[in-house]
Amino acid sequence: MALSYKTRRRLSLLVLVVGMPLYIVAAVTLVGLFDRPTFWLELVIYVALGIVWILPLKPIFIGVGQPDPDAKPQDEQKPD
Structure with a gap:
């Protein structure tokens, strides 16, 4: 079942x-459990964790910044 535009906007928010x-607190806590790695390894870990979070959530964020495709055009809407 596909999510509606409004649902995706609310979920993304x-x-x-x-x-x-x-997620940030969990990532910092996870890295903090180990002895402090070298700067470059730590940087790679944080960059990887910064990319990994979006992979399962990508469908929620696609098209959220675009106008609502289900909305009526401005011409057809009644003025309030």
């Missing part, structure tokens, strides 16, 4: 406002 800070 929820992911960015709630999920992203939680």
Whole structure:
């Protein structure tokens, strides 16, 4: 079942406002469990973790910045 535009917008906002800070805390905690790696290895780990989070969530974010495809054109809408 495909998500509607409004649902994807709401989910993307929820992911960015709630999920992203939680993911950042989890990533820093995970890296902190090990002895501090070299700068370059640590950088690679954080870059990889920064890319990995979007892979399962990509369908939610696709097209969210575009106008609502289900909305009526401005000409057909009734003025309030």
